[in-house]
Amino acid sequence: MISSDVIRGYNDTMILYMLLDGESYGYEISKNIRQLTQEKYVMKETTLYSAFTRLEKNGYIESFYRDESFGKRRTYYRITPLGLAYYKEKCEEWKVTQQVVNQFIREW
Amino acid sequence: MISSDVIRGYNDTMILYMLLDGESYGYEISKNIRQLTQEKYVMKETTLYSAFTRLEKNGYIESFYRDESFGKRRTYYRITPLGLAYYKEKCEEWKVTQQVVNQFIREW
């Protein structure tokens, strides 16, 4: 059974997807989401960073720093095994969600 | 461009769909949603009734009473032309939403 929050929380899934093939950081993830969706979806900065906090608290991502002698320090993230498992669950859930919502869509 | 709330607010769309073919009331709509989704989605009572309030405030539905000399009085709802227009918009939006979210789904 789907909860309503399923529908709400796909930002987390998008972020996890972006970390599947390697670590990244906020600004880069944000840009990549823009590009991937051809500007159709732009995640707000505050949404993005509060998602990071939540995801880390849940153990789905880990943050770390890199040695950078220039610029403002970036916070890098990588996905954890727990995060991967969560991501996979969300993918399954999304399929069901689509099926459900599609039943309420009428074509004209 | 999709806002994040797009993803959130599909309860309203489901309710409007249920009113497309004629007026109905809370409990009936609730049951119909259950049945249509084969129990995969069950809308909480409070969610349903607060959605009614919102939809009516927005002019998407109208409430009225029927003469019923028995039982507890039901509040019936019908969809308005504005509500229909909103519903159609949401259907279009849903297609885009699916395309967007699907780009973050990996098959394993």
Add this chain to the structure above:
DNA sequence: TATGATTACTACGACAGATGAAGTAATCAA
């Protein structure tokens, strides 16, 4: 060399929708 754009965040507060808990009130079956 000063200005603005871009990168890369952080903090704070407000808001809306979802939901849990609880209550009311009527009908109807066992």
Add this chain to the structure above:
DNA sequence: TTGATTACTTCATCTGTCGTAGTAATCATA
């Protein structure tokens, strides 16, 4: 007469999103 079902309503809380604003560094350009 007890409990299940119908049919809501009220209230309070929680979560995620988002607007506003601030900090701080780099880099293009005029």
